[in-house]
Amino acid sequence: MSFARILTLAAAAAVLAACQTAGPPPPPPFRESPPSATVFRPGDFSWSAVPGYGRIEGRLGYHQGPLRYTCQGMTVVLTPETLWTRRRMTILYNSPDRAALPADEVRARTPSAPNDDYSAFVRRTTCDAAGRFSFSGLPDGAWFVITVARPVGSQGETMAIMRRVTTRGGRTINVEL
Numbered sequence: 001m002s003f004a005r006i007l008t009l010a011a012a013a014a015v016l017a018a019c020q021t022a023g024p025p026p027p028p029p030f031r032e033s034p035p036s037a038t039v040f041r042p043g044d045f046s047w048s049a050v051p052g053y054g055r056i057e058g059r060l061g062y063h064q065g066p067l068r069y070t071c072q073g074m075t076v077v078l079t080p081e082t083l084w085t086r087r088r089m090t091i092l093y094n095s096p097d098r099a100a101l102p103a104d105e106v107r108a109r110t111p112s113a114p115n116d117d118y119s120a121f122v123r124r125t126t127c128d129a130a131g132r133f134s135f136s137g138l139p140d141g142a143w144f145v146i147t148v149a150r151p152v153g154s155q156g157e158t159m160a161i162m163r164r165v166t167t168r169g170g171r172t173i174n175v176e177l
Helices: 003-019 042-049 083-093 103-109
Strands: 054-059 067-070 075-080 098-102 123-126 132-138 141-151 159-167 172-176
Touching: 042 075, 042 141, 054 141, 054 159, 075 132, 083 103, 083 159, 098 103, 103 159, 123 132, 132 141, 159 172
Parallel strands: 054 172
Antiparallel strands: 054 132, 067 141, 075 123, 075 141, 098 159, 141 159
């Protein structure tokens, strides 16, 4: 390469360098902090708002000895699992997986809801006369199925029943509470 060509390339590089504006580097892209067990954050729930093909077919089979229970006409709640809701279920039910406790006991431990955003991610349906319920259009993920059950035809405590369920691959999950 000739000296003139090298000199021309060096001059071109100097011109290009002069065109660049000096200043601080651009800020890093916004990144939400990691999920939290103690702070409610709507972004942690975003996965649950995506339409999916999963389905939960459930029924109440709970009983205490010969005493049968029903959820007829009661609301069945489906809550997406996040670190925050998992902690909440542990506080309410003493377990993040499965529980049946007196409803009054669970209500007494219920922390106040953080804000209206939480309810935006909760799905609801009603338990029918046969104690059956279903949820459809679910994305893959873990959920908490919760309902209240009353004794059939006799005295007894109303029970709050919770179970963790995972949907995967658009399959129907059968669950008994």
